[in-house]
Amino acid sequence: MLKKIWATSVAAISLGLLAPAAGAQELNFGIISTESSQQLKQQWQPVLDALTQQTGLKVNAFFAPDYAGVIEGMRFNKVQFAWFGNKSAMEAVDRANGEVFAKVVNIDGTEGYYSHLIVHRDSALKSVDDVLKNAKNLNFGNGDPNSTSGFLVPGYYVFAKNNVDTKSAFKVARSANHETNAMAVANKQVDVATNNSETLAKLEKTMPEKVKELRIVWTSPLIASDPLVWRKDLPDATKAKLKAFFTSYGKTNPAEREVMAKLNWSTFKESNNSQLLPIRQLDMFSKRTKVEADTTLAEDDKKRQLAELDKKLAELK
Structure with a gap:
């Protein structure tokens, strides 16, 4: 596992830029791979x-x-601040000296989005029950393991609560980013995949014909808006500049509003680590559900693990 994480980190660093020289006012901004790097660069540059x-x-x-590459980049100070989903932000806070300082606001002013399961519009699958009953005959496109909407949320609400292990339940299960999963479903390369409302809204603008080939069969409860995270050890003066910029960007300038619209957002809003609390609870609930359903565990081991998880859950309240 450590070898895999290190390999991912090295790959990420090789794709990124060297850490800023000591004393230089230079920062690297991490961008999670929800879409192709080329598309994301056009939107964020x-x-x-x-x-x-x-x-x-x-x-x-x-x-x-x-x-994981962006998380590890922040851990090794190759990334000083980044755009994350809530699950990956939680990992960055816990493992990479990160701290939430802002979050995005949708075009309509709302501060959240939804996870989905999508199928081709011609699919016979109409519901989660259909997906689960026919899993052995289906190719499944899961999200990145550090994705909130592509992995954690459907992993709990759709699979853990139904005692389903995606790795063994489906004919084939593989992980990819949101855009790749959407295209795979549209092109009938997979039967069902995870996705989210933000990505589908973007694709409606860039690839509307492909989106017409998709149908949603499950929608999650509301997920908090994506956070921006910086390393806690950034100088206070640098933090002040970053916060002032992001909390004002797109509010009045028409050109900035146009840029934000392409990201499918309106503005950024100040936030902190407290927005991750529901995600932490969901992560713990998911782990607890898996332990409870594990028939290979000895009863004493199961009781011990459940007690530890219940203690952690209680501490989060």
């Missing part, structure tokens, strides 16, 4: 250019092949 112009900080985009 105007924001980073404006950040450089308005603050005097030179900001470089840092891409990785998966979410």
